[in-house]
Amino acid sequence: MGAALADGADLDRPQGRMSHVERNRTAWTEFAPEFAEWAPRAWGSDQFEWGVWHVPESELEALPDVAGMDTIELGCGTAYISAWLVRRGARPVGIDITPAQLETARRMQAEFGLDFPLIEASAEEVPLPDASFDLAISEYGASIWADPYRWIPEAARLLRPGGHLVFLVNGPHMILCSPDEELPAGRKLLRPYFGMHRFEWDGTGGIEFHLGYGDWIRLLRENGFAVENLIEIQAPPEGAPHRYAGLPDRDWSRRWPSEEIWVARKRA
């Protein structure tokens, strides 16, 4: 029950090893051209769809009414969520550690005539003042690529009292059942649940972070959040396959959650 303590070592970067931020910037610089290709479709959509199963926000209702809100997207990538937020009347800011992803986001801004600040920064260390946002959101962004023991406190700092924190992660079922190689989860539990925190998958180059349920709740509470909801996404029965080699298929994701959205609120 001490993932936070168990990972104390990661806070002091071992000599000669790149930090997870550097590793993930390198990995995402490699992934960026692929995401640049898909960015126009996401930017062009009127709907925000969560995760690889494209479940619409209108169905999940994970977000509050965002009109008039100051929002920050933590690990925005090509910033399609912020594009949707600005269309809904929010004042978004997107941050990401990867310049190549931000370049795509800027090109999309020009193409779609939408403008909002984009900042190169890690969600673990955001160069913005305290209490300046009403909503912090992350979908496959900082939520899995930044260390939660650093980015959750940072999100708490950035949010105003009563502010919303909404983020999508893969969840323990998938992480426990995913092989070391970048292959979809099967049914066997391949690693222990206790101590879940930092994960490296062979061949992807990046470093991910995933916690168990109790650890998420404890971390959120310790940072002044009330836990409001946990939306476990079940893949819809029909539809096209997703394009990610490391994520489980539709049949698996009909039975067990491959994605989960935590909804929390900073106590007033």
Add this chain to the structure above:
Amino acid sequence: MSDSERNRAFWDRESDSYQATHRDHIGRPEPRWGMWQLPESELRVLGDVDGKDVLELGCGAAQWSILLAGLGARPVGVDNSERQLQHAREALAAARLDFPLVHAPAESVPLPGASFDLVFADHGANRFADPRDWVPEAARLLRPGGLLAFSGSTPFEVMCWNQPADHMDAELHVDYFGLHRIEDADGPVQFELPYGEWIRLFRANGFEIEGLREIQPPPGAESTYRSAEETEWARRWPMEQIWIVRKDA
């Protein structure tokens, strides 16, 4: 037969052998939780109970309530099984204590609303009554700001039950989506929910979520409920958890 009647019959039938099998393991001199009897003094789930009105849902032989009475609480024990309550009455007499024991299912407790500061269960009624019925009932019984804490099984335990082989293993056999009512051929009906459903159920009944303690038994932990192999499993994946939620003030 309703689930409640079926579980009542099960516990009336099994009570004597249950108490005989587990009496020494769970009859400790200080409050301890769950299958591996981890001390409350370490887990610190309940806080100070002195002077509090406490309701135990599924009290069995009232081992917990008797210990909490010794710590200054005013306990009430509820159980769906008359035979279990018979054991509780004997234990109260032996401890020279007197507090109310109520024969009722946890989803329908014949006591007034807002009369308890703490409602809790240790693998009690929470496992054998439908949470969609007993959680609202616990909310009704608690005063504003009151605590609800209960230990029970986990979704992982349910999902990894290999039915044909009749044991747990390291593989998902049962679907997570739709997890709710678990029926054994000749055993009791038990209940477990997905994590998100628990959270929504608590919120819908006016509870704030304070914690989810996922119990990892220490190396070599012993249990009359679990084999050594099962305890080894439980050192890797959660087999027991304690939800801690507080009714909004």
